[in-house]
Every structure is written in C-alpha cells, then in structure tokens.
Amino acid sequence: MGSGLTPKAGPIMAREVLNSNGELSVYFWVNNNNWGLVWFQPQSICGVYGVCGAYGVCLIQENILSCSCVQGFHPRNATTWTSQEWWSSGCVRRTPLNCSTDGFLQVTDKSLSDEEAVQYSQQSTLLGCKTACLNNCSCTAFAVSNSNPVVCKLWFGDLLNMQAKATSSEGQPFFIRLAASDASQLSAHAGRSSNRVVALSVSISLGLALLSALFILAWFIQRRRRRLVEKFVKDDTSTWLRAFSYKELKVATNNFALKLGKGAFGSVFKGTLLDKSLVAVKKLEGFVQAEKQLRLELSTIGNIHHANLVSLRGFCVDGCQRMLVYEYMQNGSLNSFLSRKSKEEDWETRFGIALGTARGLLYLHEECRDRIIHCDIKPENILLDADFSPKLADFELAKLVGRDFSQ
Incomplete structure (x- = not known):
C-alpha cells in the first residue's frame, strides 16, 4: 500500500515499503492514527546489496551514508559520483590487469563479505593462496583465515559490499588484485605512511610519559564509556x-x-x-x-x-x-x-x-x-x-x- 493511504477502522492493516535504496520496511496501522514501524531489513544501509557498486566502500558517519573507491580504483562516472548520485555505478581500476604479471595490495582498513568467497582449502599458506589467485585470471582478491584449520578464500568477479572499518585491527586483511605498477606504488606509499605513524607515535608516547599514568587511564575509561553509550x-x-x-x-x-x-x-x-x-x-x-x-x-x-x-x-x-x-x-x-x-x-x-x-x-x-x-x-x-x-x-x-x- 502507498504511504498516503489512510484506512478506516476495521481489521489490522499493514503495508510494506521498498524504498529506492533497497530497504524493506513493514508497518502496522495503530489506534492513534499512525503507521508504526515493526520490522525492517537490512539493519544498516551498508547492508543493502551493491549500495556503493563494484569496488565501492560503504561508510556511515552520524547516520549519513558515503561511498568511496578502494585503493587503486576511481569512480566509473566521476560526475554522478561527485554529486552523490548513482553511487551504485561503482569504481573501475586505474590501470587494466595483465593477468600473470599482476600484483596484490594488502587492505587492512576495510572488510569484505565472505558470502561471495570461494573456500580453497588445499592451500594453507599465504604464498599458496596468492599463487592460486594469481593463476586464475578471474580471481580478484584472496585472504587467509585466522581459523584452525587455515582456509584460503578466493573472490571472483567484481567485489561488492566492502565496508570501512573503525580500526585496522578489526577482522582479517585481504589482498586485492591490481596491475603490477599500481600495486607496487600503493604498497610503497603505505609503507612510508606507516613509518611516519610509528615515528609520530613514539614522540607522543615520550611526551605523555611526563603525565600521571593513573590520570590518563581514568580519563580514557570514562571517555570510552561515554562514547560507547553515545554510539549505541x-x-x-x-x-x-x-x-x-x-x-x-x-x-x-x-x-x-x-x-x-x-x-x-x-x-x-x-x-x-x-x-x-x-x-x-x-x-x-x-x-x-x-x-x-x-x-x-x-x-x-x-x-x-x-x-x-x-x-x-x-x-x-x-x-x-x-x-x-x-x-x-x-x-x-x-x-x-x-x-x-x-x-x-x-x-x-x-x-x-x-x-x-x-x-x-x-x-x-x-x-x-x-x-x-x-x-x-x-x-x-x-x-x-x-x-x-x-x-x-x-x-x-x-x-x-x-x-x-x-x-
């Protein structure tokens, strides 16, 4: 039923609404002349299939959706992407693949859905899993699980439903296939950034050592507790x-x-x-x-x-x-x-x-x-x-x- 309908008193009335971003909601008409939401899926807009398109990364901040391209990719249609329309058109590689000469870029700050992965259990090492993906020109990403026994996971075709993670320690990293030149360039840049972060962290740690450790711990616990409640x-x-x-x-x-x-x-x-x-x-x-x-x-x-x-x-x-x-x-x-x-x-x-x-x-x-x-x-x-x-x-x-x- 459309949202403009106003039913008369009688049997329980319900309606389902599928909006433009793929969210399905179920409403009941209640006694105070209002539609009440009783069920909806998915729970997060980032859970909508392909909301950011191929190789797009979904991020929600303060209930606002934004999409970005994973490293080594750029928007398929720059005009609609800049205007925040048709994010579902996704992203494409900066440099086309060349199959056997391709490289891989490690991604640690994003998550990739396991639902579309193929488990390749014969390979139990990082090198073996990488070789299995490199030898198949349709393989676009791989990852090695932290489980016991270790499982090699391969992804084929366009990668969908990637999400940004709050910290790089969440979940397991994965490796995305790129042209050899792009993979080398981005890996080197990531290494330099990591070195700068380490140097900055050491400097900050030395400065904070002059302060009371007990005061810092108490402040951190109180601040973290407040943020957890506000995030909830x-x-x-x-x-x-x-x-x-x-x-x-x-x-x-x-x-x-x-x-x-x-x-x-x-x-x-x-x-x-x-x-x-x-x-x-x-x-x-x-x-x-x-x-x-x-x-x-x-x-x-x-x-x-x-x-x-x-x-x-x-x-x-x-x-x-x-x-x-x-x-x-x-x-x-x-x-x-x-x-x-x-x-x-x-x-x-x-x-x-x-x-x-x-x-x-x-x-x-x-x-x-x-x-x-x-x-x-x-x-x-x-x-x-x-x-x-x-x-x-x-x-x-x-x-x-x-x-x-x-x-």
Missing part, C-alpha cells in the same frame, strides 16, 4: 525517537517541579514540550545503572510500537544525564483507578482494560521480532490514557529472548 544511541535506536538535550527537558518540566512518581531506577516528572504536548520524563539515577537502564528500554520499548504499550517519545544523553521521555497518561495507573473511592466505572470500561492489557502482553510475547518478557506486570505498571485504554509501562526488568525460547 546513534546506531541502534529507532529513527522516530527524538534526542532531547538536558536543557530542553529542564525547561519542559519547569526544572523538574512536578514529580509523578518514583521507581527503583529513578523519578518521573510531568513536562510540556514546545508543541504543547504532555510528556512524562523519567530521570535515571546512578551513572552505571542509568546507562544500563537506558540501553534496556531503548532496545525494548524503543524499538516496538503497539496501541497497548506506552510510547517512548525520545531520550536524553547529555553529559552525565540519562533520561527517557514517554507519552503522558492522563488517568494515571491502574492501581490508582482501582483504589478510587468515587463511583465505580462501568463493566465495559473494566473489561476494556483487561482486554487491552492482554493484547499488550500477547504482542510482547508472540508478535515482536524478538520476544520481550516484561517480568514486572502489576497495577502500578499498567497506565490509562484519556479514554481509559491501558498501556504497559516500566520495562525496567524486561528480558529479550529469541524466537526459539520455550514458553
């Missing part, structure tokens, strides 16, 4: 979640003036965003525990959408502050509803609360891509919206289990 937030959270700053939420909650409640992992405050929508802001406490809790709730409620689950609007990772922003539930918890001394609600309302709660649990247990066990279902964790529709909340003790997990 950027890479693994749903695209509909908003990243709030601490200042925004401080203004929205009037400096956290109105507390709605307090749980084991932090306090919840009422807030009003700039668009006048009401939210509940959970301020997580304890730096280590806050990071753990942030990861848990983003990986559970942050990646699913259902009419009977409380909606996560966004999050805050700002310095030492860790917060989660939810939709505001006007009628509070089921516990408050049951303890009211006013006139009891009619049977239809009570039945709707029970049925909605069961639907939320069914979705978590059976319909999610990864099953979620809430582990803390009680009246305090069942919230009611303006229409007394129940929504499960507080996924603080939730567990993610696989599809093969036994009931």
